[in-house]
Amino acid sequence: MSNAYNRPDQLSPELRRRVLETARRLGYPGPDPVARSLRTRKAGAVGLLLTENLSYAFRDPAAIGFLEGLALACEDAGTGLLLVPANPEREDVAAVHRAGVDGFVVYSVPDDDPHLAAVLERPVPTVVCDQPDLDNVDRVGIDDQAAMHSLAQHLISLGHRRIGVVCMRLARDRNDDFVTPERQQAAHFHVQRARLAGLAQAFASVGVEWVTVPVAERFDHTMASGASAAAQVLERDPEITALICTSDILALGALAEVQKRGLRVPADITVTGFDGIREAEQAGLTTVRQPVLEKGRAAGKLLLDSAERTRPRAVTLSTELVLGSTAAPPRGTAEERWFGP
Amino acid sequence: MSNAYNRPDQLSPELRRRVLETARRLGYPGPDPVARSLRTRKAGAVGLLLTENLSYAFRDPAAIGFLEGLALACEDAGTGLLLVPANPEREDVAAVHRAGVDGFVVYSVPDDDPHLAAVLERPVPTVVCDQPDLDNVDRVGIDDQAAMHSLAQHLISLGHRRIGVVCMRLARDRNDDFVTPERQQAAHFHVQRARLAGLAQAFASVGVEWVTVPVAERFDHTMASGASAAAQVLERDPEITALICTSDILALGALAEVQKRGLRVPADITVTGFDGIREAEQAGLTTVRQPVLEKGRAAGKLLLDSAERTRPRAVTLSTELVLGSTAAPPRGTAEERWFGP
DNA sequence: AATTGGTTCTGAACCGTTACGGTCACTTCA
């Protein structure tokens, strides 16, 4: 039976014909993929876990890029890609338990996420992306701290000392407000923690007291969030000369907000982002470009290249500072006095 | 055992504790999802088949919108979404056979696609989207022919009679060239066939000989394709007053090409698209907006609402003509003489 | 004629889970 479908060479054409003939007559729909998976211990699919609602993956340009890269790796290997529905609000990890996959890719979830814990308990290989190092788990990412540090250095060299920050959510609980230093250090989202650390380090090294810097956090990753956070920061300290956002989406929202308030960018205020999505490029945003597609592809490759079994492996991709038109020296600096406003 | 994990109420806490305890000691990784699926006959996932490489789903804005809607429906139902890798170049339907899913959504594949045939052979419910009617299969779509007809009417009322057309691929074989009338009628992509039919019908009714209209086909759905097709059409007939494209992506490419040639839009030439993606809106394209997200959501709902088992069902969503700034009366019409160029 | 080699075909074991029915101890009520 099995041979008739999958190994035509193992039996005579005559028998094969007869088998298939009667199979059809009996209305046999072909081998059941699940039973096959059970026996062969191969599901032919990899699972993707991400911290947001499933549909979020198709709203955030950076996530889309990551998925495209991951899909590229999957189609090369002829593997399916299963999007695992992990509702961040609920603690329901059943979906992780139910996923019939040969491995998991975990993309940017809080490090205390129960879904992540459930994945790690499953006896399948896992690759994490934008996560802190984990024992015996492959990792793909960038050096968020260094990348943000270099962006900060750029702003510092332009003369900025009084800044405000807008960041994505730092933990699983909602806090659409300013962030305490403790919360910053305890942040469960590795990426955000690292970026803030890079900023803090750079500005502290030129004498800026980090605790005095307003850092506004937003749970939802939307332009509207960026706008409201920017408003909150500007309310707190109207004298800031630069608004640093930890993502382009937030930065685009912030940009809209400051412009709505009649501030000119970059003449009156500098705004920066992070990610390097296309929309940011069109807006001329000063930002850090990271290779999102490559991240996805690398994660997929790592998971599917079971040849090299020397785990854990780590891939750190490089980033690039993008000098757009939204950053300039603050008003009244030496440079401005030399070159005119 | 099973009860200990899945039905804590069926046994005493004491026994449950003991079972889990020894399970952990023996290194038992928890119930195997594949075996569970085999026994319960539920995979907890729906499969998505689309005609392009897997990664294409993340490159085309319309496809992304569809996927977002589908993901929305999936997350509501707590179901996973499995992207099935169906390479359009190869005839390898094994991936369809291997997919452990409770149902399929088939999105815009040629009606003679072997992958589609393989899906229909599987004994699971199926919903097709942007496909012709099929016996016993649910369907979601729009009235492509009517929508394109109304766009054509608009152009006709503006005074256009000499037009060129750029369309997506019409069959599984590559034909980056003009399309014969036979090929148009035999087109295996329902959507493209219907849109061309809508155009032909509208223009024929005002005396335009459809066979004289240059229709350029492109296999790849990219802006570059739109540009090269536009160039080919303009080469053939430089006198056309309108360039009608069957998708926004193609139209944006065509727009770039005509502008590169020094033609002003819409003063010298009218360009239209189809889909209503955001990029088109930003470019002010005259187009037809279709509710891509709703299509995905409707497809998912149809598949997952197993309550109503009165198959087959069909959902036809409505479209909307978007009057952008890329369509105007052709040069030298009465209107132009009245209002100036 | 018996042995060997090779091919084609058959049957049974196994993958790990859940559903189901049966056993057993213990309580309740006549």
Add this chain to the structure above:
DNA sequence: TGAAGTGACCGTAACGGTTCAGAACCAATT
């Protein structure tokens, strides 16, 4: 005291494939 009822627990049979050992068969060699 005994019958009936209740609930916890356990054993077993599928689910539908794949795999592999070995049976059966045929042809060629000794």
